[in-house]
Amino acid sequence: MEKLTTGTLMRFAKNSICGEQPILQVLNIKLMDSKPVNGSSMTASQYKKTQRYRLILSDGKHFLPSCVLTVQLNELVVNGQLQEYSIIRLDRYLRSDLKGQTAKMILQILQVTVLDIATHKIGNPVSLLTVNLNENETLTTSITQNVLQPKVTGSVFKQPIVPITNDLPTLPPPLSTTMTTDVDSIKSNRLFKIEALNPFQNRWTIRVRVSSKTPMRTYANGEGRLFSCDIIDETSEIRANGFGDDCDRFEPLLIVGNIYYITQAQIKYANKQFNTLNNDFEMTFNNETIIEPCLDNIQPNIPMQRLHFISIDQIQNIETNSFIDVIGIIISIKDMIHGKSKQNKDYTKRDILILDRTGQITATLWYRIAENFQTSTVRSVIMLKGASVNDFNGGRTLSVLASTQVHIDPDLPIAHELRKWYLEEGMNIDMTDLTLQSNKHENISWKTFGQVAEYESSMASIGNSEIFRIKAVCTFVRHDPVYKACSRFDCKKKLQDNNDGTYYCLKCDLNYEDFKLLYMTSILLSDSTGYQWVSFFEKESEILFGCPPEQFPYGKSKDDEEKAYQKLTSICGQEKMFLIRVKLNHYNNHDRLQFTCVGIESIDARLMCHLYLEDIGKMSCTLSD
Structure with missing residues (x-):
């Protein structure tokens, strides 16, 4: 078992730890009972994804109860890799002080490696927050240089991190006469990276480049004004918004491509309806926000855009x-x-x-x-x-x-x-059009349900997903294939009936008076070798039932129920060629396979004869061997 790095938490408290990757023990893990900041439009599902875990870490001599796991590492707790008495190595971490008090010291864990799991607590550690530090040593509010370590093999974060320094340049007077700034306020704050920002911090400074900016626009019948911009640094990107008078203060100052120091803005949970950046948070400017142009002689290595192209x-x-x-x-x-x-x-x-x-x-x-x-x-x-x-x-x-x-x-x-x-x-060159569903699918394998059953024993080999085609018969259809969905064109969430003529969408967090009908059902498909429940959605269900969801008998009357029953039973016994996507999902600490229909074809007799001949040829080769 790995030996703990005794004394590392005391050095951490004194800001004398430099470049270490200490080995510590987890004494306790607890979900933080925190709420979104006021004014957050985050939905319940988005809030669940941004919940944080608090850890108590021990070096065998002292323990620190105020350790916070970054949301990107929550999966380690959910899947059971990180648990009580785990032995871990801190690869990247960050210290935060609230008003410079040790009693309010927070250790933010950005990257961690789980080494082992012990059966008991190691040593008899005491709380670091009750220990008297050397009076001659003054705690500072700066981040120790090189606390953020470069990338480690097998780590969660893939982008290399530039070490943070607390030596900020002397900034010239502000260029904009419409903005009152306090240069000393910027210099006294710590220089953070975007990936380390969260709503629990109140004193920080970031050095960023403006990668894009939207024109100022109005809302609420022209009474409100807003603009937004995307800002990036070496580690990540974040959306920044300005409202009302802050538009006049900051929109003319922020120029796309230029680099700025920003401090004292509000960090809150991102509204994913309007924010597509890969960040759980967004920034809002307010009357305390200070923005200063970065006029360093040597410009930091910040990219113009943060792009991750997908072929x-x-x-x-x-x-x-x-x-x-x-x-x-x-x-x-x-x-x-x-x-x-x-x-x-x-x-x-x-x-x-x-x-x-x-x-x-x-x-x-x-x-x-x-x-x-x-x-x-x-x-x-x-x-x-x-x-x-x-x-x-x-x-x-x-x-x-x-x-x-x-x-x-x-x-x-x-x-x-x-x-x-x-x-x-x-x-x-003639290219494959991903928009169109091919009618031939030469490169998609043909399987039977007997062969599909083999997926259960080789889930890890599937990867993200795999598509195959199968000739099968509809055996049974679950009832209620039509549901009331959110009326927004970009949302398909099932609505909850408020029983007052309105419907609530959990994803949009809004009430609606109208709705749209969509298909979603599960059908039991079978062939001569086996069977499988398969999920059917809009397009495929419409092809199978032969009508759009608005025309499907949907209601509580006896006549509607009889028509719906006839519609459901009418497709039973139909033999089709189905394109099935199988995907490995992780749910409740268990891996399971999800089968979804992504295409339906009529039976092509010539194609089936060709497939049968191929299988016979393979069997002949096997017998001859």
């Missing part, structure tokens, strides 16, 4: 409603379409087809983005940051929302390489 052929493995970054060539632009949604609301959209070296996919532009998009951009490079992945007939499409950043011909090496490839050879 088009990998989009089919991405879960729907996820947000991704994509770059490609625009090969076609369709006419703008004006229409009304099922809720009788006007919408404007335009579809474009984009291509990269691996495939092509349709991206749908909405509202102002669709109206302002220039048709002359055909064969230009387009970069989409924060595009939403949607499902269409078993294929994939991209949706460009108001929060999506759209750049035409960006000045990036990958964009120049893509354009060169397209002009030299790409325009003459």
